[in-house]
Amino acid sequence: MAPNLSPIETAKFAAARRAVDFVEGGMRVGLGSGSTAAWMVRCLGQRVREEGLKITGVPTSDRTAALARAEGITVVALEEARWLDLTIDGTDEFDPDLNLIKGGGGAHLREKIVATASDQMIVIADAAKEVAHLGAFPLPVEVVPFGWQTSKALIEEILVSLDVLGREVTLRMKGDVPFTSDEGNRILDLHLGRIGNARQLALVLNQVPGVVENGLFIDICDRVVIGHGDGRVELRDIATGSSEEDRIDFAAPENVFDDLG
Numbered sequence: 386m387a388p389n390l391s392p393i394e395t396a397k398f399a400a401a402r403r404a405v406d407f408v409e410g411g412m413r414v415g416l417g418s419g420s421t422a423a424w425m426v427r428c429l430g431q432r433v434r435e436e437g438l439k440i441t442g443v444p445t446s447d448r449t450a451a452l453a454r455a456e457g458i459t460v461v462a463l464e465e466a467r468w469l470d471l472t473i474d475g476t477d478e479f480d481p482d483l484n485l486i487k488g489g490g491g492a493h494l495r496e497k498i499v500a501t502a503s504d505q506m507i508v509i510a511d512a513a514k515e516v517a518h519l520g521a522f523p524l525p526v527e528v529v530p531f532g533w534q535t536s537k538a539l540i541e542e543i544l545v546s547l548d549v550l551g552r553e554v555t556l557r558m559k560g561d562v563p564f565t566s567d568e569g570n571r572i573l574d575l576h577l578g579r580i581g582n583a584r585q586l587a588l589v590l591n592q593v594p595g596v597v598e599n600g601l602f603i604d605i606c607d608r609v610v611i612g613h614g615d616g617r618v619e620l621r622d623i624a625t626g627s628s629e630e631d632r633i634d635f636a637a638p639e640n641v642f643d644d645l646g
């Protein structure tokens with residue numbers, strides 16, 4: 386295990402550390418959001434400072450943008466970069482086909498736009514994020530504030546007609562006030578239990594007036610790097626079906642945690 390890190394943080398760090406090996410000089414890189422993605426941004430920053438790696442980062446949240454700048458990574462908006470070589474991001478769940486539920490941090494709208502504007506998406510995750518079926522993690526749906534109750538009622542009607550176990554829909558709160566996304570919207574969390582047909586649900590949800598984007602990422606992720614608490618990493622590639630194992634050497638000089646804190 387890495388010094389001063391819990392097994393779960395070690396797993397997240399290991400996945401992030403291995404994933405940044407796929408970044409090459411000159412690349413335009415989508416920078417995901419969340420705690421695993423934050424490790425990735427720190428590891429990339431370390432390569433920028435120590436190797437002189439030249440990349441341009443497109444952050445998926447205001448928080449990631451601030452961290453990337455602090456790490457010395459050149460940051461531009463997607464409007465400027467237009468098309469990206471690679472996006473590396475975390476996830477809340479991934480299934481055997483590398484379909485995802487994202488948005489636990491409320492950033493899935495920008496995350497989906499950035500990932501789909503990329504030649505390749507690599508997901509980094511601790512092993513607990515792997516599921517046989519999506520849906521245990523509440524599915525985030527971003528809605529505009531205007532008439533959000535109407536959007537919620539329409540979503541509840543849709544859930545009755547679809548193959549889902551749970552139908553509870555809750556407005557995400559931050560303390561006493563509704564959570565607001567970076568785009569100024571609300572998040573509804575759908576407590577589904579198990580999603581039978583994720584592809585269908587993703588399409589249907591985005592037809593509801595007021596819905597901006599849902600957290601289902603279908604056929605977007607190309608590769609997953611799964612980290613374990615002992616520093617092992619598994620790499621799975623959806624196109625080739627290949628799977629390989631690796632290990633992060635925490636004693637290696639480049640993995641200095643004081644630098645990454």
Ligand SMILES: O=C(CO)[C@H](O)[C@H](O)COP(=O)(O)O
Pocket residue numbers: 417418419420421422474475476477486487488489490491492493496
């Ligand atoms: O989708 C996301 C944010 O919208 C995150 O990638 C997801 O919630 C995973 O976060 P963490 O790495 O902290 O577990």
